[in-house]
Amino acid sequence: MPIKLPDLPYAYNALEPFMDEQTVRLHHDKHHAAYVNNLNAALDKHPEWHNKGLEELMANLKAVPEDIRTAVRNNAGGTWNHNLYWDLLAANAGGQPGGELLADIQKSFGDFAAFQQKFNAAAVAQFASGWGWLFIDDKGKLAIGSTPGHDNPLMSGAANISGKPLLVVDVWEHAYYLKFQNRRADFVGGFWSLINWKKVEGLYAAARG
Amino acid sequence: MKRREFLTVAAAGSAGVLLAPGGIVPAAQAVETTAPGAFALPALPFAENALEPFISARTLSFHYGKHHKTYVDNLNKFTAGTPLAKLPLEVVIKETATDAGKASVFNNSAQVWNHTFFWRSMKAGGGGQPGGNLHKQIEKAFGDFAGFKKAFVEAGLAQFGSGWVWLVSESGALKVVKTANADTPLVHGQKALLTCDVWEHAYYLDYQNRRKDFVEAFVDHLANWDFAAQQLG
DSSP, X not given: OOOOOOOOSSOTTTTTTTSOHHHHHHIIIIIIHHHHHHHHHXXXXXXXXXTSOHHHHHHTGGGSOHHHHHHHHHHHHHHHHHHHHHHTBOTTOOSOOOHHXXXXXXXXXXXXXXHHHHHHHHHHHSOSSEEEEXXXXXXXXXXXXXXXXXXXXXXXXXXXXXXXXXXXXXXXGGGTHHHHTTOHHHHHXXXXXXXXXXHHHHHHHHHTO | OOHHHHHHHHHHOOTTXXXXXXXXXXXXXXXXXXXXXXXXXXXXXXXXXXXXXXXXXXXXXXXXIIIIHHHHHHHHHHHTTSGGGGSOHHHHHHHHTTOGGGHHHHHHHHHHHHHHHHHHTBOTTOOSOOOHHHHHHHHHHHSSHHHXXXXXXXXXXXXXXXXXXXXXXXXXXXXXXXXXXXXXXXXXXXXXXXXXXXXXXXXXXXXXXXXXXXXXXXXXXXXXXXXXHHHHO
16 A cells, blocks of 8 residues: 655645745655655565554654665655645644643743744754654653654654654755745744644644543 | 854753754854854855856855855854864864764864865866776776766765765775765765765755756766866875
């Protein structure tokens, strides 16, 4: 059962002007698609792993056959992270979350602006290619962090952070270079206008059962 | 975000703020310019439009004028007032390579060196094949020049994420190697002869996701074999 590339949940130009159509088109149809294809190619070598879901693969990297382990880590991560990234963005979005999530963000980081500043700092500081995250850490607390490559908090024991992802920003240069070039901070600043907080709230509620 | 603001945020350090190892350098993002420091940005050895159409003047204006310059600025910032500021660049790189606490200095110093080496690895009207001893060494290591090109392009494609592909000399034999992020042959007992930058910023404006086309253009049209031969000695 090959892993599939999900369709974008909106038009290629829906995220303008913060994320331009050409960037979204290349990012989804070329980069994201390549990770899906590379993952399937790796799993073809060990068909018994082909029925596992992405989460199961990422949580059990140590059990994945060694000859495809790095390929699975990079490409399952690349597939899953982009799936989440696209899913949490929307046109006419942004603002702030509501309810329990906002209350817990305030409790954890002081206020929403302090949270944003901390998230931006983590995303901007990630050296080279990677991702910035808001996640629930293994103690159940809201946390901010960043991962290199396509690592994510679900790669328990392999990645530098561990927990349940709630929000993610892609800081690989392909995510922003056509529009922002070296100005990663400007891209991350604009990202706040695209966040579909209803989805993030849904993840938070689900993660807390 | 300015460095000072970032440090304030990091120092606030509430539970759960985790950064990747070596992740506290606002690498290519700092916009502040600094007073002249111990380390200088070498002049580009050609005009910004000299490598057209294979690398655009626009790409070079960002790559040299922003990315390379920012590594120099950050290196000066992170070494200001420390003994490292008095050392030659290559010594700084070697001294910080295995010190996780100095990852910011290593990343920026190695990136300064790698970029300077990259510019010298190219010239207008480059490409083709080397002559003399370098050609013989390439045939010995790779069978023929096509074998070298294949190995170099494949290594460039195989480098996951950001990094570099190199032709190096190690223990008297030529090799193609790839390094991740800021990593450099200098700290692996290898002598660098030629490099191509495969960070996305090196090619995204001109080639987008087509890294293979970029690395092939580097070998076919830009590689400065005179420089590589000089390095081989």
